[in-house]
Amino acid sequence: MSLADQLPPLSHEGVHEARRRIADRVVRTPVVRSEELERVAAHGARLWLKAENLQRGGSFKMRGALLAVERLRAVGSPGVVAQSTGNHAIAVAMAAAEHRLPAVLVLPTDAAPTKVRRIRETGAEVLQAGTTLAERIAVVGDVRATRGYDEIDPYQNPDVVAGQGTATADLLHQVEAVGGHLDAVVVPVGGGSAIAGACLATAGRGIDVYGAEPTAVPALTAALRAGGPVTVDAGPTIADGLRPDRVGQLPYDLAHRAVAGVFTLDEDAIADALRLVLVHARLLVEPAAATAVAGALRLAAEGRARDIGVLVSGGNAEPSLVASLLDGRATT
Amino acid sequence: MSLADQLPPLSHEGVHEARRRIADRVVRTPVVRSEELERVAAHGARLWLKAENLQRGGSFKMRGALLAVERLRAVGSPGVVAQSTGNHAIAVAMAAAEHRLPAVLVLPTDAAPTKVRRIRETGAEVLQAGTTLAERIAVVGDVRATRGYDEIDPYQNPDVVAGQGTATADLLHQVEAVGGHLDAVVVPVGGGSAIAGACLATAGRGIDVYGAEPTAVPALTAALRAGGPVTVDAGPTIADGLRPDRVGQLPYDLAHRAVAGVFTLDEDAIADALRLVLVHARLLVEPAAATAVAGALRLAAEGRARDIGVLVSGGNAEPSLVASLLDGRATT
Numbered sequence: 174m175s176l177a178d179q180l181p182p183l184s185h186e187g188v189h190e191a192r193r194r195i196a197d198r199v200v201r202t203p204v205v206r207s208e209e210l211e212r213v214a215a216h217g218a219r220l221w222l223k224a225e226n227l228q229r230g231g232s233f234k235m236r237g238a239l240l241a242v243e244r245l246r247a248v249g250s251p252g253v254v255a256q257s258t259g260n261h262a263i264a265v266a267m268a269a270a271e272h273r274l275p276a277v278l279v280l281p282t283d284a285a286p287t288k289v290r291r292i293r294e295t296g297a298e299v300l301q302a303g304t305t306l307a308e309r310i311a312v313v314g315d316v317r318a319t320r321g322y323d324e325i326d327p328y329q330n331p332d333v334v335a336g337q338g339t340a341t342a343d344l345l346h347q348v349e350a351v352g353g354h355l356d357a358v359v360v361p362v363g364g365g366s367a368i369a370g371a372c373l374a375t376a377g378r379g380i381d382v383y384g385a386e387p388t389a390v391p392a393l394t395a396a397l398r399a400g401g402p403v404t405v406d407a408g409p410t411i412a413d414g415l416r417p418d419r420v421g422q423l424p425y426d427l428a429h430r431a432v433a434g435v436f437t438l439d440e441d442a443i444a445d446a447l448r449l450v451l452v453h454a455r456l457l458v459e460p461a462a463a464t465a466v467a468g469a470l471r472l473a474a475e476g477r478a479r480d481i482g483v484l485v486s487g488g489n490a491e492p493s494l495v496a497s498l499l500d501g502r503a504t505t
Numbered sequence: 506m507s508l509a510d511q512l513p514p515l516s517h518e519g520v521h522e523a524r525r526r527i528a529d530r531v532v533r534t535p536v537v538r539s540e541e542l543e544r545v546a547a548h549g550a551r552l553w554l555k556a557e558n559l560q561r562g563g564s565f566k567m568r569g570a571l572l573a574v575e576r577l578r579a580v581g582s583p584g585v586v587a588q589s590t591g592n593h594a595i596a597v598a599m600a601a602a603e604h605r606l607p608a609v610l611v612l613p614t615d616a617a618p619t620k621v622r623r624i625r626e627t628g629a630e631v632l633q634a635g636t637t638l639a640e641r642i643a644v645v646g647d648v649r650a651t652r653g654y655d656e657i658d659p660y661q662n663p664d665v666v667a668g669q670g671t672a673t674a675d676l677l678h679q680v681e682a683v684g685g686h687l688d689a690v691v692v693p694v695g696g697g698s699a700i701a702g703a704c705l706a707t708a709g710r711g712i713d714v715y716g717a718e719p720t721a722v723p724a725l726t727a728a729l730r731a732g733g734p735v736t737v738d739a740g741p742t743i744a745d746g747l748r749p750d751r752v753g754q755l756p757y758d759l760a761h762r763a764v765a766g767v768f769t770l771d772e773d774a775i776a777d778a779l780r781l782v783l784v785h786a787r788l789l790v791e792p793a794a795a796t797a798v799a800g801a802l803r804l805a806a807e808g809r810a811r812d813i814g815v816l817v818s819g820g821n822a823e824p825s826l827v828a829s830l831l832d833g834r835a836t837t
Contacts (some may be wrong), residue, residue: 203535207533209623226787227537270600291541406665447826455789455820488787496831499824 176451176501183386183427184462185376194241195339202227204347207454216447218473219480221355222450222466223344226458230263231291232414233486235435237336238264239271241325244332246272252322254279258363258416260287260461261327266297277322278317279312282316283303285413285491299444306364306404328421330365338370344482345374356478361465361486362393362400362435364417365424371484372431381433381478385468387412388437392404392420397429411494412443414461414487436468443467447490448498459490515663515759517708520670526573527671536679536814539786546781550805551812553687554782554798555676558744558790558820562595563623564746565818566659569668569698570596571603573657576664584654586611588641590695590748591620592793592819593659598629609654611644613637617745617823631747638696638736638749660753663749670702675705676814686808689713691801693793693818694725694767696749697756703816704763713765713810717800719744720769722772724752743826744775746793746819768800775799779822780830791822 182190194199205222225233234257245253252275255265263421269276276297280289281304292299304311316322327333341358348355356442358375361366362384371382383394389408396402402425407418447463447472450456458466463484469483514522537554537724557565566589574597577585585605589596601608608629612621624631634644637808642772648654659665673690680687690707692699694716703714704795716725719742728734734757739750779795782788790798794817801815 200538203537203559205535206532207559208561209563219688227535229540231541231787286783449826452791452824455563457783457787457789492784492831496782496828499831 177479183334183373185373186459187335188342188370188373191240191341192442195236195336196310196429198239199236201343204344205454205456210449210453213453214470216473216476218478221344221348221353221480222454222485223340224456224485225340225483226456226462226485230260230267231487231489232260232264232485233337233340233367234260234264235267236339237330237333238325239402240267240336241330241332242272242274244270245323245325246274250274250293250323250382251267252320253325254313254316254322255325255327255392256313257327260414260489262397262435263288263489265290265325269297270295275322277316279316281309281416285489287491289494291489297458306419309368313323326421329423334366334369334423334427335373336370337366338374340484341371341374344484345378348390348482353480355380355480355482357383357433358482358484359383359385359465359469359472360484361415361418361461362386363415363461365393365420365428367484367486368393368432369424369427370475372428376431382431382441383433383472384434384435386463387415387443387464388439390416390418392418394437396425397435401425411440412460412464414459415464431481436471438464438467444498451495451499456485457488457490457495458485459487462486462488473482515705517679517705519667520702520705521676523572523667524671524674527568527668527737530571532560533675536676537788538787542781542785545785548805548808550810552801552805553676553680553685553814554786554788554817555672555814556788556817557672558794558817559790561594563614563819563821564592564596565672565699565816566592566596567599567667568671569662570600570657573602573662573664574600574606575756576734577655577657577821582606582655584608584652585657586645586648586654587657588645589659589825590746591616592746592821595620595623595821597657597827598624598627600825601629602627607654609647609648611641613641614746617821619823620794620821623821638751660698661755666698666701666706666755666759669698670706673703673706675774676816677710679826680814683720685812686797687712687812687814688814689715689765689804690814691715691797691804692749692816693716693797694710695793697725697752697760699818700712700725700764701759702757704760708763713762715765715804716767718767718769719747719775719796720771722748722750723769724750726767726769728757729767733757743772744792744796746791747796748781767805770796770799776830777784778802783827785830788817789820789827790817790821791819794818794820
């Protein structure tokens with residue numbers, strides 16, 4: 174059977190099959206509700222926080238990486254290479270280490286130092302290249318050509334998209350297990366794997382899916398306007414996980430008709446959300462995850478949903494940034 | 506039936522009965538393991554963090570307060586009064602608000618501002634008096650005499666002790682549900698309700714119970730040495746929840762034969778543990794909870810236990826303190 178024959182169906186069922194495959198290798202992260210956070214910020218809505226900041230590797234990206242690396246290992250891959258602004262790289266590095274595969278990770282030169290350190294701790298090789306997606310993709314191409322490694326693309330790989338969707342599938346399952354029902358889910362948008370996965374996971378369930386992205390990097394907003402992925406001029410943002418300046422074609426194809434809307438959040442809104450979740454819900458989340466929380470608070474303020482699930486995508490925040498946010502110092 | 510007839514048995518069974526009574530009014534907080542935290546700090550041990558920082562009111566004290574207020578409400582109490590360094594007061598204030606009972610809470614003048622604010626938000630009255638237990642007890646006496654309110658003592662009330670024990674009972678249950686077995690549990694010691702409850706919850710299970718208290722306020726260490734509760738000279742500590750300068754007689758009676766040992770942790774060890782849990786396990790914990798984590802890390806370093814449960818008692822930390830710890834500034 175060829176590798177292509179084994180690709181997961183990019184469907185609701187495919188996500189649930191992926192969920193079963195990784196169930197015993199990921200943390201069943203809790204869904205946290207904080208009455209205190211809701212009281213101070215949620216305008217009467219309930220926020221169901223899927224705490225993937227407590228996931229292995231510190232983000233939900235572990236899910237897709239495990240699936241993708243496992244499949245490549247099974248077909249005898251000599252090694253893997255991936256580009257990422259950070260969390261996908263950490264996840265691929267950890268998954269490759271578990272499967273004893275060499276790994277090269279390509280990050281931007283302005284990647285969060287904590288993320289770079291975490292990758293190196295797995296024994297993987299880190300290459301830093303430029304600040305744009307195009308620059309990283311070029312380096313990945315070199316590694317593929319010179320070493321014969323297989324790429325695990327963070328937005329185009331079907332295992333990755335299905336795997337990221339399992340976080341939303343878990344969230345739905347956990348909310349229903351306590352008698353709840355979501356009106357909407359809000360997920361952060363970088364390259365688009367989370368929102369594509371969320372659209373698959375919620376298909377046919379009557380749940381609105383919203384994206385949340387920094388005003389500084391409105392890649393999905395621009396893609397929806399243009400009718401396809403376009404490269405945007407990226408401004409500086411504390412949400413280092415959401416710096417891809419273009420959404421992937423596969424996520425776009427899966428999500429563009431299904432999404433109910435996209436929130437763009439400015440830096441103050443992202444910083445406020447990070448601080449609110451830390452102080453009131455007692456969870457350390459990274460700015461990308463805070464962006465989704467900020468989007469959920471916007472949705473709540475508009476009164477458009479009562480039960481809102483939030484993909485709290487990761488917790489790999491720089492301690493110095495968190496300290497400055499708690500002190501009320503400048504956010505960028 | 507008189508109130509006294511209804512008091513819970515202070516036994517293993519009493520804790521489990523308390524657990525059933527409050528099950529639908531407390532958060533079933535997750536037990537979090539962080540492979541990253543374990544790798545950097547746990548010397549090969551597994552740490553099972555009972556994340557009561559995610560509990561209603563921000564600490565495990567909600568458990569005992571709900572039980573105690575419910576019982577007083579049932580017998581027609583006109584109102585409740587309690588002294589506390591903070592978390593017990595928040596919990597009693599919230600429980601009283603739910604039961605529509607007036608509440609007066611007596612805190613030290615150096616109580617954490619965040620805790621005072623949280624109590625006032627419930628509509629309860631706050632009185633601040635001195636810095637010692639004796640000063641607070643005197644004010645509680647005044648309120649009882651002048652208003653006829655019933656006291657909910659944080660260390661001597663059987664409902665409170667049994668209720669606090671439910672956190673440890675939950676922890677054991679949750680660890681066993683995933684096939685684990687604890688060698689030891691470490692709980693923070695202020696007035697002693699947590700460790701007394703833990704001794705009840707673990708009775709007959711072959712699990713060592715350790716206390717953890719600041720070197721600055723070694724109330725249990727001194728009590729064990731003296732053969733009964735004694736008032737210690739309390740030095741300054743960031744662990745505001747562990748400032749009681751004397752353990753209660755009831756907790757002492759329940760715990761003194763059962764505890765395997767008590768760790769005293771200096772301010773640097775407490776601060777380090779808070780930072781480690783925040784950065785690596787992505788949980789915001791208050792210094793009292795960090796004291797228990799620091800004790801668990803000491804136990805792990807000594808190689809005396811492999812599976813260690815930790816009562817992460819609360820998350821009501823001052824943002825300014827957390828910022829200073831993340832920045833590596835002075836801790837006291």
